[in-house]
Amino acid sequence: MQIFHNWSFDGHLLANHGIEILGHRSGDTVHMARLWDTSRQGRGGYKLSSLMQDLLGWGKTDMKEVFGRFKLKKDGTPGKVVYLPDSLTLQTDPNVTMFEKWIHYSTYDTICTWYLYFSLRKELENMSWSPDAIVYENELLKMRADRTLFTFYDCFWRPFGQILTDMERKGMYIDKDYLYQQAEKAQEDKEKRTESFMQWVRSLCPDGKYININSNPQKRHLLFSSITEPDDAGSREPHMRTFQVDNKVEEEEEREEEEGEEGEVLFLSPPRSKRSISLLGLALTPVAYTATGQASTAGQVIQKLAGKPFASPPSYGTAFKDLGGGEEGKAACEALASLLEGEAIEKLLSTFLLPLPEQTDEASRIHTSLNINTETGRLSSQRPNLQNQPALEKDVYRMRKAFSAPPGRKLIIVDYGQLELRIMAQMTGCRSMLDAFEQGGDFHSRTAIDMYRYIAEAVERKEVLLEWNSHDGAPPAPMLKDKFASERRKAKTLNFGIAYGMTKMKVARDWGVSLEEAEETIQTWYSARKEVKQWQEEVIERARRTGYTETFLGRRRYLPEINGRDGVGRGHAERAAINTPIQGGAADIVMMAMLKLRGEERIRRLGWRMVMQIHDEIILEGPEETAEEVFPLVRACMEQPFDSPLSVELPVDGSIADNWYEGK
DNA sequence: TCAGTCACG
């Protein structure tokens, strides 16, 4: 019997030393604890010490407290900062007491994990589990009589945990040269784009050329700060503020030039790493405020200030008027638009293009950590996060091309269509949604037909088409999603928004309509989907009564705030109560699909392995020769994650590709 | 360490 507290960590560590652990892994106490209580983050989390304290009342000191050492200062004396030396240093410490401490600590750790398993197991065994009957035919589940949350753990999450560890270990192949090449391109583009912004700032105040476009405080000050409080003489001065910024390359070049002219001595004084700059506030009108009440500098805000100065004809944003129009206003809008473009590229560079190639192993593969650590049961991906790689039009440097199959191999990339909406239809039993899915075609267009009588009439008179196969030539009438694009967009927003508990305030603000109008639109959506409203009310009511909400595989999320006195917290808990069954239900389905995939001997024998999961998408890698054979098998697993079908189909789209970009 | 911002589903 093997028990681990975070098997993924220990497993990789052992494997890296050539040690393979055979036999039955009975449990991972991190996953068990997460299943027991999803919301311990901020209440001690899932650390062994905190769980031991809360479940068994056992004290346990953190490693840092026992083995931490003071970091040495430059002069060799101990400083205040405590750090934890690596395990090899600790194990080989010549001090015998340290060695004994190490043995004691490790032993105690092991004992804790052992007792924690049985404690958590007991907790889970005392929690009822009533999933939808469809899962009762699952191979593992069939063989046992118990039906508690521990059963769920043992039959589903325990093997799922092993799948995740295998995926982490396998990793994804990255084309590093391609990334370097794209990063260079991005760097050039960024400089080109920000040039006009930098020049504009320079024209406003002399220190403007040193502004750091990554600093929100600096941007906020430059754009929105106005005048200071009146001084003793009662006069107001334009607001100046100083910032510390890094010395840029240009400054060092200037120094070298100056000193070069002098001829002899270079670097008389060491280069300063920081310099003070003063920026003058422009007093533009803020468009939005952050949670702490400061003027926001988010992209949407800058967009509103700038307008579309490069469009033809150009349209100028709010900065134009604020600066008195004319050439000055125009220059500001153009500069801000260029800032936006530069910022977008900077984001891609600093988060994706530059760090990724640094994080590969010697085989050019990248190993993310896949955690079951969310409130809803979704996975998260860390160090690096591979679940937020730029997609579609945001992927201007074609990042996803770097995630590729090594020579001789292929990727199979598959994803569910409208998974969450289908689960919503399934759980609510909403006739209108189920019908729309049965009829097929574009779901959001069908919602638009439901909501707007004139669209329904146009469809009836065949003035617009709901769908058209482009193989049959040009469509005989315009498409609904083109002709009624804005209605379809609204329908789409509601389809998603309502699943999350969107309110009329958000609708009114996002669409720029009155509260009454927003309310009416929401009512129209609900009027054809009464089952949804009823389901949401029931779910919230049940959550108030039981203290938790659950997915249809019977996983719970406790919502202590749902009966609290804090209105904001209560509102959030209510929205979480209706969203978690949907988001978590989707996570359950993908997990079941992955278990089924892992159990398909044929797929495995042909050498195919899962390498990534992105919530409703799975990526496998395997030999080129068998891709065609394996692809339909993969699809079948995903479309039938359970032994008996749901009341909605779960269609899966996908392709065989050389890289992630092609897969879309 | 926190706040702000922005990448994903």
Add this chain to the structure above:
DNA sequence: ACGTACGTGACTGAG
């Protein structure tokens, strides 16, 4: 009085 759609992780500047 306040904020108002769910769930994540990474990077950056600044105190």
